[in-house]
Amino acid sequence: MGAANGTNMTVILAFLVTIIALAFWWLLQQGVMSKPWLETGPMEEAAGRSGFPVERLGLGVFLVVIGSLFALFSSAFIMRMDLEIWPSLTLPPVVWINTALLVVASIFLRLATRRSDTRRLTRDTTIAGLATGGFLVGQLLAWRELQVVGDGLTSGPAASFFYMLSGLHGLHILGGILALGVLIARSGGDPDRTKLNVGLCATYWDFLLVVWIGLLLLFMGWANQLLDICRTILT
Structure with a gap:
């Protein structure tokens, strides 16, 4: 058991390091290492460069x-599964509709960042907002369906983790809409x-779409198979 937990922690640390490395790479691509105080010319021009x-x-x-945060909660879920065996959770069909809505929202926000026409930009962001709202409503329906089937x-534990992680994800989605x-x-x-603001969103x-797909893989058991592969490699 101790060896398994040690392997779990190694995988979790590797995952966190990967997240940090990707974030640092993204920041480099955005020009975080630039030195505007060394630029010559008017202040506005230097700031623009x-x-x-x-x-x-x-x-x-x-x-x-x-x-x-999500990595730590997911690791807690995986480590809890190593301690005891519990019944698997069958995801309601509406979850896949919710996933499609979140994909649509992400696509239209990306399209909005390429619009030079304000009217089209507003249209795309409105569609993205409506699709995201549909995702949140669908999540409530998913919770209700789970309660109906017991x-x-x-x-x-599986249901408890699903409510907690999907609820936490939903709060971040709601914060994004606001x-x-x-x-x-x-x-x-x-x-x-x-x-710029639409691009940030x-x-x-x-x-959040990537996080949601990761949560789906976690609750479908695919993440456990990946963890077994990592254990095999590390041991």
Whole structure:
């Protein structure tokens, strides 16, 4: 048992290091290592050449924190499975509809970042917001279906983890919707500022989509198979 837990911790640490490495690579791609104070010319021109809004740095740090949080909860789920055997959780069919809605939202936010026409940008962000709202409603329906078949909050560890992790994910989605509305409202009609804010939200949505797919793999048992492969490699 101790050896298995040690292997689990090794895999978890490797996962966290991977998240941090990807975040650092992303920040480098955004120009975080640029030195605008060494640029010559007017201040506005030099700032424009630096090309790295501070909002992107804040988002990158925030995503690392969220990724670490979900990684820790997922590791707790996997380690709990090693301690005891519990009945598997059958995901309701509406979960796949919810996943499709989240994919649609992510796609339309990405499309919005490429729009130069304000009307089309507004249309795409509205579609993304509606699809995301549908995802949240679908999650509530998924919870209700689980309760109908007897998989309530206290019916077993698998169900409890699903409610906790999907609820935590839903809260981050809800926060993203509120942030999207606030950022667009604060853009003041400035096209460049609007595209920047929508781009930040698109990155956030992409990240939450990846997290959601990871949670699905976890509850479908595929993550356990990957963990077994990692154990085989490490041992």
